[in-house]
Amino acid sequence: MTYPEIPRRSWVQRWHVKGIGGTVVLLVLLVASSQMTGVDVGMFFSNFGQFMNLLVRMSHPAWDYTTVIIQPLLETIQMAILGTTIGAAFAIPFAVLSASNLIHSRLLRNVTRLFLDLVRTLPDLLLAAIFVAIFGIGSTAGVVTLAIFSFGMVSKLFYEVIETIDMGPLEALESVGASKVTIIWYAVLPQILNQFISYFLYTLEINVRASTVLGYLGAGGIGVFLQRSLNEFNYSQTAVIILATLVVVLVIDGISNHLRRVLL
Amino acid sequence: MTQAPIISFKGVNKIYSNGTVGLKDISFDIPRGQFLVVVGLSGAGKSTLLRTINRMHEITSGEITIEEEPINDYKGQSLRLLRRKIGMIFQGFNLINRSSVERNVLSGRVSYYPTWKTLCGLFSKADREMAVRSLQRVNLADKLYTRADELSGGQQQRVAIARTLMQDPKIILADEPVASLDPLTTATVMDTLQRLNREDGITVIVNLHSVALARKYADRIIGLRAGQLVYDQPIAAVTEADLNKIYAEGAEA
Amino acid sequence: MTTTTVMTKPHRTIWQRWNWLLWVVVIGALYYWTINGLKFTGLQESAGAVSRSIVDGLVHPQWSYVYDGSGEDLVSLILQTLAIAFLGTIVSAVISVPFAFWAARGTHERFFLRSGSGKVVLTLIRTFPEIVLAIMFIKAVGPGSYAGVLAVSIHSIGMLGKLFSEAIENMDRGSEEAITSAGGRSGQVFALATVPTIMPEFFSYTLYRFEIAVRSASILGMVGAGGIGTPMIFAIQTRNWPKVGIILLGIVIMVLLIDSLSEQLRKRLI
Numbered sequence: 001m002t003y004p005e006i007p008r009r010s011w012v013q014r015w016h017v018k019g020i021g022g023t024v025v026l027l028v029l030l031v032a033s034s035q036m037t038g039v040d041v042g043m044f045f046s047n048f049g050q051f052m053n054l055l056v057r058m059s060h061p062a063w064d065y066t067t068v069i070i071q072p073l074l075e076t077i078q079m080a081i082l083g084t085t086i087g088a089a090f091a092i093p094f095a096v097l098s099a100s101n102l103i104h105s106r107l108l109r110n111v112t113r114l115f116l117d118l119v120r121t122l123p124d125l126l127l128a129a130i131f132v133a134i135f136g137i138g139s140t141a142g143v144v145t146l147a148i149f150s151f152g153m154v155s156k157l158f159y160e161v162i163e164t165i166d167m168g169p170l171e172a173l174e175s176v177g178a179s180k181v182t183i184i185w186y187a188v189l190p191q192i193l194n195q196f197i198s199y200f201l202y203t204l205e206i207n208v209r210a211s212t213v214l215g216y217l218g219a220g221g222i223g224v225f226l227q228r229s230l231n232e233f234n235y236s237q238t239a240v241i242i243l244a245t246l247v248v249v250l251v252i253d254g255i256s257n258h259l260r261r262v263l264l
Numbered sequence: 265m266t267q268a269p270i271i272s273f274k275g276v277n278k279i280y281s282n283g284t285v286g287l288k289d290i291s292f293d294i295p296r297g298q299f300l301v302v303v304g305l306s307g308a309g310k311s312t313l314l315r316t317i318n319r320m321h322e323i324t325s326g327e328i329t330i331e332e333e334p335i336n337d338y339k340g341q342s343l344r345l346l347r348r349k350i351g352m353i354f355q356g357f358n359l360i361n362r363s364s365v366e367r368n369v370l371s372g373r374v375s376y377y378p379t380w381k382t383l384c385g386l387f388s389k390a391d392r393e394m395a396v397r398s399l400q401r402v403n404l405a406d407k408l409y410t411r412a413d414e415l416s417g418g419q420q421q422r423v424a425i426a427r428t429l430m431q432d433p434k435i436i437l438a439d440e441p442v443a444s445l446d447p448l449t450t451a452t453v454m455d456t457l458q459r460l461n462r463e464d465g466i467t468v469i470v471n472l473h474s475v476a477l478a479r480k481y482a483d484r485i486i487g488l489r490a491g492q493l494v495y496d497q498p499i500a501a502v503t504e505a506d507l508n509k510i511y512a513e514g515a516e517a
Numbered sequence: 518m519t520t521t522t523v524m525t526k527p528h529r530t531i532w533q534r535w536n537w538l539l540w541v542v543v544i545g546a547l548y549y550w551t552i553n554g555l556k557f558t559g560l561q562e563s564a565g566a567v568s569r570s571i572v573d574g575l576v577h578p579q580w581s582y583v584y585d586g587s588g589e590d591l592v593s594l595i596l597q598t599l600a601i602a603f604l605g606t607i608v609s610a611v612i613s614v615p616f617a618f619w620a621a622r623g624t625h626e627r628f629f630l631r632s633g634s635g636k637v638v639l640t641l642i643r644t645f646p647e648i649v650l651a652i653m654f655i656k657a658v659g660p661g662s663y664a665g666v667l668a669v670s671i672h673s674i675g676m677l678g679k680l681f682s683e684a685i686e687n688m689d690r691g692s693e694e695a696i697t698s699a700g701g702r703s704g705q706v707f708a709l710a711t712v713p714t715i716m717p718e719f720f721s722y723t724l725y726r727f728e729i730a731v732r733s734a735s736i737l738g739m740v741g742a743g744g745i746g747t748p749m750i751f752a753i754q755t756r757n758w759p760k761v762g763i764i765l766l767g768i769v770i771m772v773l774l775i776d777s778l779s780e781q782l783r784k785r786l787i
Binding site for chain 3: 034074118139143230250
């Protein structure tokens, strides 16, 4: 019995060029990055006392401060709800325009998607800084920031949902000559409504987290108080704010997770 | 001494922690060099039976002896040495998908190496040559440096067989080895197992749910139903009617 | 007649028939509360003028800022931002591995005490605002990108640890079983089966997290933790809109490039 020839490895395989090359590139990037950022492990530990001191002061929360921050916390939630709603409302037409199974014009689709990609590149705090400059200090800047931020995120999630729908009912309506609006209302919407709501809630969760720091730049909500306490080195108040934020985020996450489980 | 059975079950029971009965009072012997096929409905305990032999499943009571030594109390090194002489083939092949065929085959040799050498991927030249020979036996030496997940299902199962050959096994356990394969590749995999059984004298125990395959390859067929041994005949005495009875649902034992 | 209709139609309780109304009331009340609670007063009258000058600045960016060799120009600071994100993500990925094994639900675990506690810790880390972390690290190591690296490293553990632990929970245990049944020790099972099976997923999640870290690193500078955020906030505060324009352009291009690069890498390596 003759056996087939044993293959020979190319020199790329024999010397593990990909593995070793990848490791070398990674190490070079690591060294370059640590030089560029001035990372100094020793300094962290020599200043560790100061860091611990800060932690110690934070571990004695000023509980009486709680009553002060309830109102701004509620304002934070209101900002998140309104911002997400506005963003999601604007996202729907853009999601439809980006969905390849509804819009057959390649050009239109690509232009919309490029626009959405551009919107998504902007970090939330950066938007907040700009809108504070435009609208002044207050929750308006926060709501607009969150609206734009969620618009970018929701439109992508939405068009991905639309692209997964079952085309059967759609074609049935198309064949009897129904208009585009009728098709979307009767064949598309029932299939995606639950997932839309689920993604809306998911975005709301993220926005509640984001909105807690927006105020740091003056865009309303609890972040304003966060900035104040940090500037005044009043870390026992900072601790209360962080803990209260944590509770709010966990509660909202819990409610939203529950609703999403019921929906799907 | 060749008369002594290689594996022996004596009153073996297995009850899962949730109360389900896995195996109920199983007693039988497997002589050296036999090609034994276990048949039964899914959930009858075939997989459990197989995995008690290399202690991948623990039994609740009774005794299993392998080469006349009770294995119940093995642990650590003695358990690993037991597992070394028992190769195992799985329905899902269980290869390391993104690694090369060579590395997959070599991994069958782990029990011969200390941990640190495995961590560094240091396998001896002799073992590398052995890996080539094992692959030649399953006709896949030309795939030595191919990634495992680039192979077809039948080829992956043959790589898995080559991997167990690296253990120098005396026993091969195969748990539904062809359940996810098409008829043509099924034949090559079963033929390979048969060749190892005949040429190397390896005792082979295979779980199958196909009656036709069982009749074609087995020296002896045993049947399980609800964890109990309900059938045990050499192939010459097996009739179609017997096998149908094992698969008949709700029939009394 | 009535009895037969009741029997053939699926029976709905009053609750089932009217609970949509409850939802309408709850959601309506929620929005009423939201819109009434927010004060839209204090709108600057100059909003229109400011917007016009912003747009004007964005249309006429200050090109001279792109590169001037001072080390404080756009290109240098964008590179510094990327360095913060890269280093922070790598450090975080390494620290996340033990956290992930801590938080991953084990097959033999009884009351999920170990994995449950791990999940709680990861949630706490995830919820702790990154900006606050950055400020705390500035106290420890002074303002600059080092503080940014530390903030990204610690904050990312929350998300990476969660994603990694889910990858561990859902991984295919087949190859582990194969190595165990061949007589491998637990260390060998880990090295030969667990690591190669789980690595691609870990890698993919780390890349994903890097994309997010690039965005956070570009704003951490707003509180003094290095990178492009510092000149950005100064330019906004001094109403230097042409400079804001060029920095925005730089951030947009950087993020788009990194996203497409990471997508390419992910396709190539999995």
